[in-house]
Amino acid sequence: MTPICDESEFIVIGAGIVGLATAWRLQQRYSDCKVTVLEAESDVAGHQSGHNSGVLHSGIYYTPGSKRAVTCRTGKAAMEAFCEEHRIAWDRCGKVIVATSPSELESLDRIADRARQNGVTFERLNSDQLREHEPNAAGVAGLFVPETGIVNYRNVCRRLAECIRNQGGQIHFESKVVAIKASHTSIEVTTKHRQVFRGSKLINCGGLQCDRIARLAGVDPEIRIVPFRGEYYELAPGRESLVNNLIYPVPNPSFPFLGVHFTRMIDGGVECGPNAVLAFSREGYNWAKVGAHDLVDTLSFRGFRKLASKHWKTGIGEMHRSLSKAAFVKALQKLMPCLTASDLVPGRSGVRAQAVSKDGELVDDFLVRQSDSAIHVLNAPSPAATASLAIAQIIVDQVEQ
Numbered sequence: 001m002t003p004i005c006d007e008s009e010f011i012v013i014g015a016g017i018v019g020l021a022t023a024w025r026l027q028q029r030y031s032d033c034k035v036t037v038l039e040a041e042s043d044v045a046g047h048q049s050g051h052n053s054g055v056l057h058s059g060i061y062y063t064p065g066s067k068r069a070v071t072c073r074t075g076k077a078a079m080e081a082f083c084e085e086h087r088i089a090w091d092r093c094g095k096v097i098v099a100t101s102p103s104e105l106e107s108l109d110r111i112a113d114r115a116r117q118n119g120v121t122f123e124r125l126n127s128d129q130l131r132e133h134e135p136n137a138a139g140v141a142g143l144f145v146p147e148t149g150i151v152n153y154r155n156v157c158r159r160l161a162e163c164i165r166n167q168g169g170q171i172h173f174e175s176k177v178v179a180i181k182a183s184h185t186s187i188e189v190t191t192k193h194r195q196v197f198r199g200s201k202l203i204n205c206g207g208l209q210c211d212r213i214a215r216l217a218g219v220d221p222e223i224r225i226v227p228f229r230g231e232y233y234e235l236a237p238g239r240e241s242l243v244n245n246l247i248y249p250v251p252n253p254s255f256p257f258l259g260v261h262f263t264r265m266i267d268g269g270v271e272c273g274p275n276a277v278l279a280f281s282r283e284g285y286n287w288a289k290v291g292a293h294d295l296v297d298t299l300s301f302r303g304f305r306k307l308a309s310k311h312w313k314t315g316i317g318e319m320h321r322s323l324s325k326a327a328f329v330k331a332l333q334k335l336m337p338c339l340t341a342s343d344l345v346p347g348r349s350g351v352r353a354q355a356v357s358k359d360g361e362l363v364d365d366f367l368v369r370q371s372d373s374a375i376h377v378l379n380a381p382s383p384a385a386t387a388s389l390a391i392a393q394i395i396v397d398q399v400e401q
Helices: 017-029 067-085 102-118 127-133 153-166 207-216 292-299 302-323 325-333 384-400
Strands: 006-013 035-038 095-099 123-126 141-145 149-151 170-172 177-182 187-191 196-204 223-235 246-249 261-264 270-273 344-357 367-370 374-379
Touching: 006 017, 006 187, 017 035, 017 153, 017 196, 017 384, 035 196, 067 102, 067 149, 067 153, 067 384, 095 102, 095 127, 102 141, 123 127, 127 141, 149 153, 153 170, 177 207, 196 207, 196 384, 207 223, 207 344, 207 374, 223 292, 223 302, 223 325, 270 325, 270 344, 292 302, 302 325, 302 344, 325 344, 344 374, 367 384, 374 384
Parallel strands: 006 035, 006 196, 035 170, 095 246, 196 374
Antiparallel strands: 095 141, 123 141, 177 187, 187 196, 223 270, 223 344, 246 261, 261 270, 367 374
């Protein structure tokens, strides 16, 4: 029998922002508890939390009453307060949402209606007012959302990790989970180094691996994580002045992702993108990274094949934009016609853990499932980083129940 190397009240899998926020909230609720965080990578924020756009979202796009809308609003306030308390740089810079043609005005009105229902402050702009905010943006109308902000979420994760350790918690890196033994009253987690951790409750915040972790725990997640890579360019040095803050599009209702936009970063520079292309690995940050197991897992999933049958034309277009800078520039020029290829230099990329249902639908809202000894976060798309402290509070409430 393998000896138990550590016993805790709570075991959290994943040192991304949702996992770390949950561990910290558990310590706040149960001051005498021991919390252990297991992370497969060598540092915090190794994947989605360290590769996102760094936006503090207002909640303007999300369906009123949805978990995304509610937790975005409460989570944003909590995140701003956390950054203030811990002296993490952030900025409430505001953004504009741009209708580039009359055909988008009806969708812009729907966004404005959602803003009202979600309690988001905004200002309706005509074309002249839009150019006052962003002189190089082209549109017939827009919305100015003053409360949208920017932050570096990797810095937030590092500070959360410090808080967890300062309160007696442990974070074990390079501790990929390979086996889970669950009962009604306890749970045992084995890592790749054959270390065994025992706890009363498991919280699965495994992100790109969350569905597999759920299966290890004996839970059918009823979804499959399909990885989509988002690739960015950056404005070349000296051209950052093309953008003042954030320039966002009116989403295309027939396309499941938002579309390319411009984002000023808190550490300097402006990101342009992302696209949304199928990744050939759950850690496929470029075309060269192919994971045979991950790719077979995606292609063999009936839900993905149904999704692909509905959106194959869009998917091909995204792949073309990934491989062609000219195509990427053309997409960005819809928002900023003066942009040229020489204004852009290659940037970073991220991989989004998108939950897809068996009937081929993208799971649009946060998805959390509970079993006797575990809570599984199975879908945490944007604005999960903004909402992380609020999501963590919901998880802690479920633990208490």
